[in-house]
Amino acid sequence: xxxxxxxxxxxxxxxxxxxxxWAPLAQLAQATVSxxxxxxxxxxxxxx
Amino acid sequence: xxxxxLLLDYLLNLSLIQTWPEMQALLKRAVxxxxxxxxLPVPACEAxxxxxxxxxxxxxxxxxxxxxxxxIDDLLDSDPRGxxxxxxxxAAANLAAAFQALSLEAIAQSKTExxxxxxxxxxxxxxxxxxxxxxxLDAQNPSDEAAYWKVAQMKSSPFCVAAFHTGxxxxxxxxxxxxxxxxxxxxxxxLIQIYDDLHDTLAVPADPDWTLGRSPLPILFAQTVExxxxxRFLELRRALVLSAVEGLPDPQALTExxxxxxxxxxxxxxxHHILRRYEIARDILREIPLSRRAALEALLEKQVKPVRELFxxxxxxxxxxxxxxxxxxxx
Numbered sequence: 519x520x521x522x523x524x525x526x527x528x529x530x531x532x533x534x535x536x537x538x539x540w541a542p543l544a545q546l547a548q549a550t551v552s553x554x555x556x557x558x559x560x561x562x563x564x565x566x
Numbered sequence: 567x568x569x570x571x572l573l574l575d576y577l578l579n580l581s582l583i584q585t586w587p588e589m590q591a592l593l594k595r596a597v598x599x600x601x602x603x604x605x606l607p608v609p610a611c612e613a614x615x616x617x618x619x620x621x622x623x624x625x626x627x628x629x630x631x632x633x634x635x636x637x638i639d640d641l642l643d644s645d646p647r648g649x650x651x652x653x654x655x656x657a658a659a660n661l662a663a664a665f666q667a668l669s670l671e672a673i674a675q676s677k678t679e680x681x682x683x684x685x686x687x688x689x690x691x692x693x694x695x696x697x698x699x700x701x702x703l704d705a706q707n708p709s710d711e712a713a714y715w716k717v718a719q720m721k722s723s724p725f726c727v728a729a730f731h732t733g734x735x736x737x738x739x740x741x742x743x744x745x746x747x748x749x750x751x752x753x754x755x756x757l758i759q760i761y762d763d764l765h766d767t768l769a770v771p772a773d774p775d776w777t778l779g780r781s782p783l784p785i786l787f788a789q790t791v792e793x794x795x796x797x798r799f800l801e802l803r804r805a806l807v808l809s810a811v812e813g814l815p816d817p818q819a820l821t822e823x824x825x826x827x828x829x830x831x832x833x834x835x836x837x838h839h840i841l842r843r844y845e846i847a848r849d850i851l852r853e854i855p856l857s858r859r860a861a862l863e864a865l866l867e868k869q870v871k872p873v874r875e876l877f878x879x880x881x882x883x884x885x886x887x888x889x890x891x892x893x894x895x896x897x
Contacts, residue, residue, distance in 0.1 A: 543834040556876035562762035
């Protein structure tokens with residue numbers, strides 16, 4: 519199983535057990551694009 | 567005078583640039599943007615006990631290298647924001663080569679001790695070579711995760727490796743100590759790349775990553791993993807490429823594709839990798855014997871802050887790595 523597939527499986531399985539690491543990440547999967555706007559302030563390569 | 571004014575003054579006084587007005591004009595416009603990635607040598611310089619002013623030639627070198635990389639990257643990506651639209655592709659290519667050379671000149675003309683200057687020159691040259699290889703691999707559009715990370719390590723990490731390494735060298739660090747900061751640069755470069763991929767895939771209107779059929783991390787996840795919306799996602803991907811070819815933007819397809827990215831866990835995967843890199847970088851930093859590590863610690867905290875804010879806005883505590891330990895709470 520690929521790393522991505524393994525992540526996907528655990529994300530939607532472990533979150534059901536309220537695992538402290540997985541539940542918050544699963545919560546992100548229910549967010550909207552606008553709710554994710556906080557990520558915009560992360561430093562990237564920019565453009566100019 | 568702020569550091570950007572100092573570095574502009576430093577570069578404009580190098581003889582290499584004085585005979586090329588277009589190069590001077592582009593440099594002035596780039597410096598005016600005050601791109602924070604140009605500042606990366608400063609915390610590394612300070613961490614080894616150097617003064618900010620000592621890092622100016624390293625900032626200048628890193629800035630010139632970034633100009634060179636972006637000029638080429640925009641050409642390769644047919645980026646609508648690219649400088650080549652204004653000056654033409656031949657001029658953009660020639661200026662890219664010139665700025666790469668100016669990057670090395672910035673170190674060669676500094677008053678750095680010869681062994682440190684040579685190590686910095688090697689570092690910058692190595693970065694230019696690896697970045698070119700990374701761009702070449704990226705142009706072949708990595709189709710699986712292993713290829714994606716290989717491209718990220720070639721294309722993105724070397725820049726931060728050179729930034730921390732040259733900053734430490736110009737700050738007077740012994741060669742072995744400066745060498746240790748390279749590993750931190752590798753991980754920090756990956757952190758920036760993951761943010762870049764998240765920003766590009768969530769941007770409106772559609773970023774070239776969508777319209778050119780590229781595979782940044784979240785898109786790669788959504789088209790690789792078996793999830794209920796996979797077939798629809800692949801259909802939307804094709805529609806977005808086609809809409810760009812036809813010059814008819816399809817905002818509805820973009821909205822739906824971005825919603826699937828979130829729903830299938832692709833954005834969560836990116837955030838997971840940001841947190842992993844943050845954890846690794848923190849561990850690396852703890853192991854390096856630095857006299858003043860606060861600025862580098864602050865740099866890492868700044869990169870993880872958006873994720874902290876995101877979880878806070880959703881009313882979630884965030885994964886364990888984000889929570890202070892008992893020892894930290896006691897401090």
